[in-house]
Amino acid sequence: MKEKDQVGADIYIEDAPKNVANLRQRYYTICFANSTNTMIGGPRAKNWEEVYDFVKAWPGSRTED
Numbered sequence: 464m465k466e467k468d469q470v471g472a473d474i475y476i477e478d479a480p481k482n483v484a485n486l487r488q489r490y491y492t493i494c495f496a497n498s499t500n501t502m503i504g505g506p507r508a509k510n511w512e513e514v515y516d517f518v519k520a521w522p523g524s525r526t527e528d
Contacts, residue, residue, distance in 0.1 A: 473523055476514055493517050 467475065467482055468489065475486045478495040483503050486492040493514055494503045508514040
C-alpha cells in the first residue's frame with residue numbers, strides 16, 4: 464500500500480526504514496527488525512511474539528490475557 468497512514472490503524476508494524484520514520488511522525492509504529500533497518504530505534508520487534516508484547520504494553524491497548 465502506497466499511503467500506509469491511510470489504513471486508519473491505531474498501531475502500525477512496518478519494516479521499511481522510510482515508512483517507519485514517516486509513520487512515527489503521527490502514529491505508534493513498531494519496527495519489524497530486519498537487515499535493512501538496523502539504524503531504526505525502538506520499539507523494534509524481532510518476531511511476532513515481540514510485536515504482541517509491544518501492542519499489549521501500548522497505553523491504548525485493549526488486549527487482555
